[in-house]
Structure formats: structure tokens, C-alpha cells
Amino acid sequence: MHKTGTRQQWLDARLQLLAAEKELTHRSDAVAQQRQQLPWVRIDKEYRFDTPQGSVTLADLFKGRSQLLIYHFMYGPDFKAGCPSCSSIADGFNGIVVHLENHDVAFSAVSRAPIDKLMAFRERMGWSFDWASSFTSDFNSDFNVWFSEEQQREGGIEYNYRREPPANNTQQNTLEWRGDSDTPVGLMAGMTGTDIATFTRDRPGVSAFVMENGEIYHTYSGYARGVDGLWGMYQWLDRAPKGRNEQGVWWRHHDRYDQA
Incomplete structure (x- = not known):
């Protein structure tokens, strides 16, 4: 049984939590600034990706914008479905991409599976975000996700x-x-x-790139719990009364919960 109390006791405890939340917010802002101060590393290798529009370069993924965010989605050539954790994260992409693209930031998921397999899974899941296949390139290996x-x-x-x-x-x-x-x-x-x-x-991750004066630079990559902040359901669960309240893997592909 969780402890109970009066409204005043709740308010006193909430004000203490508020101070901790503000401290966390300020610390998060400082870490974001430190992240943006990392040195840029020029990309000298020519990477090509398969998309529904055909073969494209890394520069093409920018779609005329100066910044590019890539989610390294775990979906290898031998997979029959995308990673359920990556899929849960990707469930939040559709509504976010339009805002990124109107703030000079392009977005694409990238996986090693052939493009036809990626597009079939995207259709099954009801997604619309850009998804490119790195099946014929060293991209995943070079960025430490394969x-x-x-x-x-x-x-x-x-x-x-x-x-x-x-x-x-x-x-x-x-x-x-x-x-x-x-x-x-x-x-x-x-x-x-x-x-x-x-x-x-195959492993999950997120990588950031910038284009300046026609040159592409790698600016950031995060892996494992480093992508936790992108996992929308956890940000909500962290505010639920029982928190994450999990033992092992409880999530599924969103169209498979009835079969669990």
C-alpha cells in the first residue's frame, strides 16, 4: 500500500519534488549544450541508401535542410519484423517529423534490411516517416550499430x-x-x-549530421539508454502513479498486443 496523506502534505512533498525537477531541467539544458559543442567530423566516405524513390546519397537525406537526424532502427536482412523496442520508439515519429522539417532538420530511419522489406513493415505499422535501407553500404558498421x-x-x-x-x-x-x-x-x-x-x-542508436558549405559533418551519436529520451511511452510512464512498473519485456509491436 502506498502512503496516503492530506492535500497539504501532498503540496509540501510536491514543492520538494518541483525543486528537484527544476534542477534536473537545468542539468539537462547544460548537457544539451555540451552535446552541441562536440567537434564536428567531416564525412569523406560516399554512402548510398535505397529508398522508395531509388538510390540516394547521405546528402540527399538532408532534403535541402542543413541538419539531419537518423534513427538507427534494428531491422537486419534476416529479420521477419522490426525490433519491438525500436518499433515502439518509432510509433512517435510520425507526428514529430513535420515539426523537425519545418525547423531546418531532416529525419530518416535507417536499417540494413532491403527496402522492400522495410516498406512492407512500415505499411503494416501505419507509419509514414522516411526510412532508408543501408543494405549495400558500410553505414551501419561505420556508425557502430552493426x-x-x-x-x-x-x-x-x-x-x-x-x-x-x-x-x-x-x-x-x-x-x-x-x-x-x-x-x-x-x-x-x-x-x-x-x-x-x-x-x-544489429543495435539501436541515433546520429546527427550537419551540412555546411557543401560538406557533411558527423556531430553526435548516442546508443542504448542514450536513446531512452526519444522513447515517448517512457516519458509518460515516468509520470504515472506506478512509474515504469515493469519486469522484463512487456511491450509488443502495437498490432500484436491482442496476441500476447
Whole structure:
């Protein structure tokens, strides 16, 4: 049973929380400024992507704007469906993109699966945001969101700025990318129709780019819990009476809850 109290007791406690929330907001503003002060790194490699309009370059994804945000969506060529976590995050994209694009910021999701597979899943989910396939390029590998079977086996994965132990290492890493089929990562792999090893060679993330004087620069990338702030449902749950209140993976593709 949660503690109860009078309205005055609630107000006293709420004012204490308000001070903490304001402190968090100011700290978040400072971190955002630090993020924007990172040095820019020029992109010298020519990346191409498949889209419904045909083959395009990284510059084309800007669509005439000076900034580009890319969500690295976990959907590998062998997946039968997109990652359920990425899908839950992507459920919030449709309403946001129009505002970004009218504020000089282009947006696109990027995945390794072939474009026909991406478009079929997009239609199933009722999404309309831009989604490009990096199936024929090194883009996902270069931005540390895809790793080879050899890297996975030999401990060559560097994700979220940390090197992971080999996949056959019994040590459970903090991101729980290894485990049995009934672990969180195993359940998510099952929802994509693949096995854990295949599922975990693709990873989620967000990357930012800017174009200035015809040159493209990489400005930021975030991974793992670094994309948590983009996950709309959690921002709401953090304000619900019982918070996230979760044990393991409870979310599904939004059209699969009735089958859970």
C-alpha cells in the first residue's frame, strides 16, 4: 500500500519534488549544450541508401535542410519484423517529423534490411516517416550499430563506447545482449523472428549530421539508454502513479498486443 496523506502534505512533498525537477531541467539544458559543442567530423566516405524513390546519397537525406537526424532502427536482412523496442520508439515519429522539417532538420530511419522489406513493415505499422535501407553500404558498421559474426564471436564489438566480451563468454554484460530465449533479449529476438546471435548483431542508436558549405559533418551519436529520451511511452510512464512498473519485456509491436 502506498502512503496516503492530506492535500497539504501532498503540496509540501510536491514543492520538494518541483525543486528537484527544476534542477534536473537545468542539468539537462547544460548537457544539451555540451552535446552541441562536440567537434564536428567531416564525412569523406560516399554512402548510398535505397529508398522508395531509388538510390540516394547521405546528402540527399538532408532534403535541402542543413541538419539531419537518423534513427538507427534494428531491422537486419534476416529479420521477419522490426525490433519491438525500436518499433515502439518509432510509433512517435510520425507526428514529430513535420515539426523537425519545418525547423531546418531532416529525419530518416535507417536499417540494413532491403527496402522492400522495410516498406512492407512500415505499411503494416501505419507509419509514414522516411526510412532508408543501408543494405549495400558500410553505414551501419561505420556508425557502430552493426557488427559481424566474427566480431561478435571474438569480442570485437565496441558499442556505446565500450568493448564487449566475446559472445561465448559466460559473463552477462550490462546491456544483457546475451542470454537464453526467455531473457528480455531472447524475447525480443523471438518477436523479430530470429535468434539472439543474429538479433544482437544489429543495435539501436541515433546520429546527427550537419551540412555546411557543401560538406557533411558527423556531430553526435548516442546508443542504448542514450536513446531512452526519444522513447515517448517512457516519458509518460515516468509520470504515472506506478512509474515504469515493469519486469522484463512487456511491450509488443502495437498490432500484436491482442496476441500476447
